[in-house]
Amino acid sequence: MQNNFQTAKPLAAIYVRVSTQDQAQHGFSLDAQEESLINYAKALGYEIFRLYKDEGKSAKNLNRPEMQNMLKDAEARKFQAIFIYKLDRFSRSLKDLILTIDKLKEWGIDFVSLQDKIETASASGKLMFQIIGAFAEFERNIIGDRTTFGMERKAKEGGFITKAPFGYKLVNKQLLVDEEQSAQIKSIFEEFLNTPISLTQLAKKNGFTTSGIKKLLLNTTYIGKVKFANKETDGQHQAILDKQLFEQVQEKLK
Numbered sequence: 001m002q003n004n005f006q007t008a009k010p011l012a013a014i015y016v017r018v019s020t021q022d023q024a025q026h027g028f029s030l031d032a033q034e035e036s037l038i039n040y041a042k043a044l045g046y047e048i049f050r051l052y053k054d055e056g057k058s059a060k061n062l063n064r065p066e067m068q069n070m071l072k073d074a075e076a077r078k079f080q081a082i083f084i085y086k087l088d089r090f091s092r093s094l095k096d097l098i099l100t101i102d103k104l105k106e107w108g109i110d111f112v113s114l115q116d117k118i119e120t121a122s123a124s125g126k127l128m129f130q131i132i133g134a135f136a137e138f139e140r141n142i143i144g145d146r147t148t149f150g151m152e153r154k155a156k157e158g159g160f161i162t163k164a165p166f167g168y169k170l171v172n173k174q175l176l177v178d179e180e181q182s183a184q185i186k187s188i189f190e191e192f193l194n195t196p197i198s199l200t201q202l203a204k205k206n207g208f209t210t211s212g213i214k215k216l217l218l219n220t221t222y223i224g225k226v227k228f229a230n231k232e233t234d235g236q237h238q239a240i241l242d243k244q245l246f247e248q249v250q251e252k253l254k
Contacts, residue, residue, distance in 0.1 A: 009047040011046065012041040012049060012079060012080070012081045013050055013073065013079045013081070013082045014041065014051045015054075015082060015083070015084050016052070016054075016084075016089065017053075017054040017057055017067075017090070018033070018056070019057060030055060033089070034051060036085065037085060037114060041081075041112075049073075049078060052066040054067055060092055060093065061091070062100065071100070074107055074109045075107055077107060077109075082110070083114065084111075084112070085113075090113070165216075166185070166216060167184075168182075168240075175221075176237070176238075185216070185222060188216065189222075189245055190245070214253070221235070222240045223239050223243050224237065224238070
């Protein structure tokens with residue numbers, strides 16, 4: 001008698017993600033990722049359970065609709081493996097990657113990254129995942145250090161970093177004096193210095209909160225300074241106040 005029983009193939013979830021920036025700069029496409037992953041999963045003997053797609057989403061964390069749906073289905077053991085195109089399609093956070101891989105292992109779900117040649121079903125795959133993940137984290141830290149260095153250098157050179165405060169306007173990344181508001185700034189400083197008016201009264205008169213008016217009176221931007229990471233340097237913008245008036249106001253504030 002012929003035995004018609006066939007062993008069911010394991011099921012695979014396919015996850016693809018592409019951000020708007022990826023599409024513009026690198027030409028990543030969901031269709032290309034999908035096709036490669038489906039072919040790879042089938043070549044390894046899997047049936048496709050479902051495609052999970054997050055389009056126009058960044059990978060800074062796992063708070064993406066289809067990512068969350070896939071992880072819920074993984075916890076419910078609806079499939080046996082997750083296939084992704086590349087580690088950074090899944091997450092750019094090493095912590096998120098490691099914690100999620102641990103959870104998948106707990107749930108009995110294998111993890112396969114096509115481009116990185118990583119799969120957690122073997123000891124060598126686990127080792128390779130840890131090594132690549134460590135280098136990825138190292139690279140992000142270097143990029144972060146370079147960004148911070150660049151911002152500090154810009155501050156030292158007098159470039160203005162944050163948004164324009166009251167009294168100025170930002171035009172082509174240059175801080176320019178707003179004539180009407182700058183006149184009000186001078187009036188506020190002079191009135192505070194030369195009259196017995198309270199901060200609360202001064203704030204109410206000029207349409208600020210008490211904390212807002214105090215912050216304004218402490219702002220060294222008005223004497224041509226810029227501040228970044230608690231370091232202050234000379235800016236490239238025009239000062240609204242003379243230094244003597246500003247310092248006298250600081251003494252009174254104390």
